[in-house]
Amino acid sequence: MAKDNFKRSKPTALLDDENDSGSIKPDSPDETMRKRRRFLQSGGALIGVAAAGAAQSLAHAATPDATAPQTLAAIPDSMRAPGTPIGTQPYGTPSPFENRVVRNVPANQTQYWSSTSRSPLAELDGIITPSGLFYERHHAGVPAIDPAKHRLMVHGLVERPLVFSVDELRRFPSVSRIHFLECSGNPVYKKPYGKTASDLVGLVSCAEWTGVTLATVLKESGLQSNAKWVVAEGADGAGMTRSIPIEKCLEDALLVYSQNGERLRPEQGYPVRLFLPGFEGNMSVKWLRRLKVTDAPVYSREETAKYTDLLPSGKARQFTFYMEAKSIITSPSGGQQIPDPGFVEIRGIAWSGHGKVAKVEVSVDGGKSWSEAVLQEPVLTRALTRFRFAWQWDGIPTVIQSRATDDTGYVQPSFGDLLDVRGDNSYYHNNAVQPWQIAADGSVSNANV
Amino acid sequence: MAKDNFKRSKPTALLDDENDSGSIKPDSPDETMRKRRRFLQSGGALIGVAAAGAAQSLAHAATPDATAPQTLAAIPDSMRAPGTPIGTQPYGTPSPFENRVVRNVPANQTQYWSSTSRSPLAELDGIITPSGLFYERHHAGVPAIDPAKHRLMVHGLVERPLVFSVDELRRFPSVSRIHFLECSGNPVYKKPYGKTASDLVGLVSCAEWTGVTLATVLKESGLQSNAKWVVAEGADGAGMTRSIPIEKCLEDALLVYSQNGERLRPEQGYPVRLFLPGFEGNMSVKWLRRLKVTDAPVYSREETAKYTDLLPSGKARQFTFYMEAKSIITSPSGGQQIPDPGFVEIRGIAWSGHGKVAKVEVSVDGGKSWSEAVLQEPVLTRALTRFRFAWQWDGIPTVIQSRATDDTGYVQPSFGDLLDVRGDNSYYHNNAVQPWQIAADGSVSNANV
Secondary structure (H helix, E strand, C coil), rough: EEEEEEEECCCCCCCCCCCCCCCCCCCCHHHHHHHHHHHHHHCCCCCCCCCCCCCHHCCCCCCCCCCCCCCCCCCCHHHCCCCCCCCCCCCCCCHHCCCCCEEECCCCCCCCEEEEECCHHCCCCCCCCCHCCCCEECCCCCCCCCCCEEEEEEEECCCCCCEEEHHHHHHCCCEEEEEEECCCCCCCCCCCCCHHHHHHCCEEEEEEEEEEEEHHHHHHEEEEEEEEEEEECCCCCCCCCCCCCCHHHCCCCEEEEEECCCCCCHHHHCEEEECCCEHHHHHCCCEEEEEEECCCCCCCHHHHCCEECCCCCCCCCCCCEECCCEEEEECCCCCCCCCCCCCEEEEEEEEECCCEEEEEEEECCCCCCECCCCEEECCCCCCCCCEEEEEEEECCEEEEEEEEECCCCCCCHHHHHHHHHHHHHCCCCCCCCCEEEEECCCCEEEECC | CHHHHHHCCCCCCCCCCCCCCCCCCCCCHHHHHHHHHHHHHHHHCCCCCCCCCCHHHCCCCCCCCCCCCCCCCCEEEEEHHECCCCCCCCCCCHHHHHHCCEEECEEEEECCCCCCECCCCCCCCCCCCCCHCCCCCECCCCCCCCCCEEEEEEEEEEECCEEHHHHHHHHCCEEHHHEEECCCCCCCCCCCCCCCCHHCCCCCCEEEEEEEEEEHHHHHCCECCCEEEEEEEECCCCEEEEEHHHHHHHHHCCCEEEECCCCCHHHHHHCCEEEECCHHHHHCCEEEEEEEEEECCCCCCCCCCCCCECCCCECCCCCCCCCCEEEEEEEEECCCECCCCCCEEEEEECCCCCCEEEEEECCCCCCCCEEEECCCCCCCCCCCCEEEEEECCCCCCEEEEEEEECCCEECCCHHHHHHHHHHHCCCCCCCCCCCEEECCCCCEEHHHC
């Protein structure tokens, strides 16, 4: 008897005619109308309610601050007429009041083919970056690709060279993962330093990616015994090409066709991209058209002329895949202003290409002392992690900063310590602590000048 | 000595001049060029690579199917010139090739003030619904609200009536949660039944919400001892009003200002909405302007004339808050077509207003037998959960369906069992199993006719 299906171990008001214990008994109609009148009458008493400064009270002042009384407008215009009918926006967009929240294209970007746009980190909450604000890094602009014509080839040291349409890739078993993506040049080391969180590390974003594991597709093709690397090629004007160790390809690499629920955006590699969780962003080749299995790296332009790290010794380090543990305070951050002394929730993001964020510490005294922030659950592997720290700002100028530790035990270094090791030839993989200067008027600026 | 900060327990190629073991030794320049030439030459050999039907091979055919050879176009047009420069879309949008993926406005919707639009569930992957495709249910259209002018008042049985601007609400401690939202009329019980997953249960979506807990704000106002309910009022033309038990307000209710990282969209309650995880969607009052703490429900229009459940006895059940455990197969689903027999990954979503999804079972034989599907981790409380089930379709017509069990032990009922209990007066809270008919040609349709 299917009724067993309705059993639950907790009380419920639903589906249980036999059991009304969880439902609220309605009043008689008269009682209902009496209460409704009472509510409607109370609506007339709204004008002149005294306001308290919420932040003040959270600051544990003895009494709520009543120095800024406000009135609630009786009935706003929005309640006097119907709003915009449904169906006028088949695909929704942000409020016009938010039209300044866009990707940040650097003013000093002299040309737009090899280019970046940055996520407006100080405007974002949580860990999901909306796809419309996801950072971009292109090596030859954004190609327009017809998904019906696009093909992905797997060849080289395989038993069976294969060519897939997008629909064929979608037929494979699928997985969804929430992961960050970050450009290895985020941020640069040299002056002038960025002023805002977006200027500095806006080349990081996070999304839910869906696709097929690269391991599944490689297994389908059959790897030969000398398969050591996979060379990925994009269908953009740059023919973006990177070599990836076979271990990463078999560990957690994805062939992604969807981001945040819907198909990839053009600027994220539509219709299919490689995605290498935790690796520097350019290796997650967009508009992916070819995977060649090889016994050695191909030494493409993007792993020789670019994306190598020139050390003080004059030796260049190549294939520095992993994005190390990093964090930044996004609120309050450069360009923002704390309105007045009192309660401030310090908010930011942390991440590590090696795994999960284990801990974020915050200093509000220029680095003399550090306290642990609260991490928003769930903390996911190779994903942005939101941290929060409750602070009482006393109105005195200071420097605030955050420091991430990942689950390998690695601790985000200071900028000085990083430069001591790297020297001043470095361009990529700057994961230094970012300090913010708070001035007496509450204005926030980059403490690195 | 700060160098300690750089230690990690796993090998790394980064930041360790002392330790080169993790980095790849570059070849000599000559060797590099030799390999690069070899790679480029191999590019010329791409034409005429035989393709295999990936799905066929996954179906464990003895050999890959080579009956549909394809060629990979030598160099696609997208590689012959730079693409669109960066900065042309400060706020990104989907590919023009995806312009049919929009919210689904029912054709039989005779007017647009009290209205719905549905998420295109069969087009979506993962658990995050992009905000542009999040379902809508409005009682008087979408109001245009200036966030600088908007106020939220908390009054009634409180120690301190308070009025908040949006900025003041943002100053409170914040939380982020991934939760589904679902309309209680999703789907209706009566014929004609919907044809697609979106027609049927497209009034459910899922997002990452950020805001302040209602408990924090109520604590700030100070609840009086007789506070039992909170009445929420929206600033839309409907003056949407619902009564919420104080227990829910203190458990996990949120005042939300951000969705999927950015500020709420207008159609989701910009600039601030109530959010009641797991409760029927209309109670999560949008464009929230007023919270009145009371000792009894207010018996508003939306909890008397609407959103009650008329039972066979003639008695109406009121305040049926929770959305029960539910699931639906979104691929393959109504309106889609399986291209040919062989491997099919059955994909769908499951959720429960009471907590986490504990299990999803799939039947591919009209309900005679059931097997457990794989749930995508992380499985979150009161969030959509993606399930997947590997199936070999033999080309014979059949009926497929999914059945969710939540962590209270509650099992999603069949439509017949639900009607046996509810009778035919019911309109809301239909959480029945949805069966799909697969025809011999692979076309999929609603098995309920």
